[in-house]
Amino acid sequence: MNKVGTTSTGNVMVEMTAQEYEALRQLTKPSPSPDPAVTPSAKVMDAKSMSRAERIEYVKPRLMKLSPKKRESVVRSIKAMFQHSGGISQPEVDAMIKALQKTGYFKIATSGKVAYRV
Incomplete structure (x- = not known):
């Protein structure tokens, strides 16, 4: 499966299986917004x-x-x-x-x- 991603310098095309892509997506998924009470400024x-x-x-x-x-x-x-x-x-x-x-x-x-x- 070919997936196209975007980087800060442009687009990238990677060939991987659907399982590999899903695992990568889980790793790169943005984390939920931090609790304001736990931010470093707090x-x-x-x-x-x-x-x-x-x-x-x-x-x-x-x-x-x-x-x-x-x-x-x-x-x-x-x-x-x-x-x-x-x-x-x-x-x-x-x-x-x-x-x-x-x-x-x-x-x-x-x-x-x-x-x-x-």
Whole structure:
């Protein structure tokens, strides 16, 4: 049996049995549309649905791994962590930094240099 298929570069003709064609069609059949609740974007933490304490706990290990050396870098890092979930406002970032300083997670000098708790 001859079957004609279409590829991104053109048409292709293949000779195969009806059983082979059916098996191939089952393999190449488009999968059902994914459940929106399970899509990769749903796995990203949504900043708006988290409390400030949850956001701080989310940020702590990531900041420790990145260990930005200046306050501006800390701000950029925090904003980047939430960019795929709708972003985070500057006042919220400032509040998170104040809370992290208050708990002793790091200190920021007047020059902007960040010193982490060891």
